[in-house]
Amino acid sequence: MTAFWIMAALMTALAGLCTLAGARRGADGEETVSAEAELAELDRLKARGLLDEAAWTAARAESGRRILASDRATAPVRAGTRDRFMVLGGLACTAAAALVLYVLVGTPGLPDQAYERRVDQWTTELETLQPPQVAAVAARVVKERPNDHEALAMLGAARFQAGDPIGAASAFRRALALQPDDAQSWARLGESLTRANGGVVGGDAEAAFAQALRRDPGQLGARYFLGEAALARNELDRVRAMWGPLIAALDPADPRRLDLQRRMPGEPE
Numbered sequence: 001m002t003a004f005w006i007m008a009a010l011m012t013a014l015a016g017l018c019t020l021a022g023a024r025r026g027a028d029g030e031e032t033v034s035a036e037a038e039l040a041e042l043d044r045l046k047a048r049g050l051l052d053e054a055a056w057t058a059a060r061a062e063s064g065r066r067i068l069a070s071d072r073a074t075a076p077v078r079a080g081t082r083d084r085f086m087v088l089g090g091l092a093c094t095a096a097a098a099l100v101l102y103v104l105v106g107t108p109g110l111p112d113q114a115y116e117r118r119v120d121q122w123t124t125e126l127e128t129l130q131p132p133q134v135a136a137v138a139a140r141v142v143k144e145r146p147n148d149h150e151a152l153a154m155l156g157a158a159r160f161q162a163g164d165p166i167g168a169a170s171a172f173r174r175a176l177a178l179q180p181d182d183a184q185s186w187a188r189l190g191e192s193l194t195r196a197n198g199g200v201v202g203g204d205a206e207a208a209f210a211q212a213l214r215r216d217p218g219q220l221g222a223r224y225f226l227g228e229a230a231l232a233r234n235e236l237d238r239v240r241a242m243w244g245p246l247i248a249a250l251d252p253a254d255p256r257r258l259d260l261q262r263r264m265p266g267e268p269e
Contacts, residue, residue: 131162149178165196183216201229236265
């Protein structure tokens with residue numbers, strides 16, 4: 001915490017110096033127009049006979065008007081001592097206001113909590129955790145027991161719920177390396193790959209669903225996704241083969257059943 005306040009003070013001082021330096025450059029960068037040089041050039045042109053009396057008079061008058069107009073348009077804004085103090089005062093007030101706001105709404109006395117200590121606390125509050133926190137706890141368990149199939153399956157499910165389908169797929173692959181006959185993990189692997197692919201059932205996901213169905217024909221989720229893949233290829237017989245048992249297993253009042261009946265080829269809407 002001390003290091004934070006030191007850095008905050010240094011950044012505030014640096015901002016003040018940059019502001020004052022910019023103001024100083026603006027004041028010192030004044031561009032002046034040399035009237036004497038321009039008028040002297042007109043005199044030389046007259047002396048060489050290139051300007052007659054009338055032209056020389058008109059040119060001097062025009063030059064004078066232009067120089068006066070330029071002086072009024074480009075008059076620099078000078079930063080005085082009082083202005084510098086006002087800038088520094090504004091920066092100091094801003095820093096003080098930020099400090100007061102932090103004291104009022106923050107917790108300045110709270111010590112830093114390392115990530116591992118937060119995970120330690122989460123292990124005692126499993127019922128109140130959000131999916132990313134559950135995934136962190138599951139990852140801790142897998143780290144301690146890397147060959148625990150159930151822990152890996154739990155990690156995959158937690159990552160899936162936390163919106164990390166790629167991490168979920170990795171966990172399910174590791175679980176299947178330990179127990180290749182786990183139909184549920186094959187189905188969850190397919191779901192993770194499908195979500196990672198933007199909802200499209202790709203080749204790897206379809207293979208995972210096929211493995212799940214081969215080991216357990218009752219994997220209704222696998223049947224649904226395999227039917228979606230077949231429908232995208234217009235393989236109508238396979239769609240009926242996948243979705244027929246799924247429709248029969250769903251309650252007649254289930255909206256999902258009605259949707260599948262409407263979409264399945266050869267079925268009444």
